[in-house]
Amino acid sequence: MIIGFVQTKGGTGKSTLAVNTAFSETMNRRFSSIALVELDPQGTLKGWWEERDEMDLDPGKVSFHHISSTQKEVFQQGIKSISDYNELMIMDIPGESTGKLHTRFACAFCDVVIIPMRMSTNDESAFMNNLYPIIKEIIRAVPEKNGQFHVLPAFTHPLANLRHCYDYFKDILPPQIACLPAVFPARTVYENFNRKGFNLNEYAKLVASNKKYTQQVAKAREDIERISQTIISMGEKCDDNR
Numbered sequence: 001m002i003i004g005f006v007q008t009k010g011g012t013g014k015s016t017l018a019v020n021t022a023f024s025e026t027m028n029r030r031f032s033s034i035a036l037v038e039l040d041p042q043g044t045l046k047g048w049w050e051e052r053d054e055m056d057l058d059p060g061k062v063s064f065h066h067i068s069s070t071q072k073e074v075f076q077q078g079i080k081s082i083s084d085y086n087e088l089m090i091m092d093i094p095g096e097s098t099g100k101l102h103t104r105f106a107c108a109f110c111d112v113v114i115i116p117m118r119m120s121t122n123d124e125s126a127f128m129n130n131l132y133p134i135i136k137e138i139i140r141a142v143p144e145k146n147g148q149f150h151v152l153p154a155f156t157h158p159l160a161n162l163r164h165c166y167d168y169f170k171d172i173l174p175p176q177i178a179c180l181p182a183v184f185p186a187r188t189v190y191e192n193f194n195r196k197g198f199n200l201n202e203y204a205k206l207v208a209s210n211k212k213y214t215q216q217v218a219k220a221r222e223d224i225e226r227i228s229q230t231i232i233s234m235g236e237k238c239d240d241n242r
């Protein structure tokens, strides 16, 4: 299965979601090899992975790959060969910084594309102006891709009602884009460990003696497991429709 997190708007949680779904229990139970692929020249995950290497943290089934070549063939061949050798591939796909062609190719290569988006008119218009035209082009070229694009409401209030978020996006999204029946709530816990090379599970162990942090991490882990399960079921649905 090939999953992509994409957004042309920066800072919506793509990299955080890519990392933590790759290390989720759901994905690790289901897949025997998991490739976490960063297509962002910014190299956020590359730096994060280097931190892990320095601390000698066990990657388990997850391998990391960074592809940022501006040469079309190198870029496309890189993605294809990683997907050949891994049962699950999770891509962190940037928007404008790599160029439209790269974004389009990576999104078209996915079985399921997740677009984390805040409930804000700013994010919505950025999406309609930048990413939606790329998605329309993909669907025009390959009509079977219709049904593979899902918005994930991001940074929602921790107490926000899932149904409310779902209905909100269903109302405003164009027909080719669905809303994932899951949310990625805002949790301060991500600010604490993201930069240090840990994933949520490792961070949970680190703070095991602190009750407040432990509760926060437990909630964040529940979010990630629910998101991972929902993505898998969407990916399977797309598979059945093909």
Ligand SMILES: Nc1ncnc2c1ncn2[C@@H]1O[C@H](COP(=O)(O)OP(=O)(O)OP(=O)(O)O)[C@@H](O)[C@H]1O
Pocket: 007, 009, 010, 011, 012, 013, 014, 015, 016, 017, 040, 042, 044, 155, 184, 185, 186, 187, 188, 190, 191, 194
């Ligand atoms: N659910 C969350 N709640 C609160 N903060 C979060 C959450 N997810 C991520 N963050 C924080 O928000 C910031 C942006 O997240 P992240 O780097 O994952 O976004 P991105 O979409 O990959 O950004 P970029 O466009 O720069 O690549 C980071 O500081 C991260 O720690």
Ligand SMILES: [Mg+2]
Pocket: 014, 015, 016, 040, 044, 092
């Ligand atoms: Mg990022």
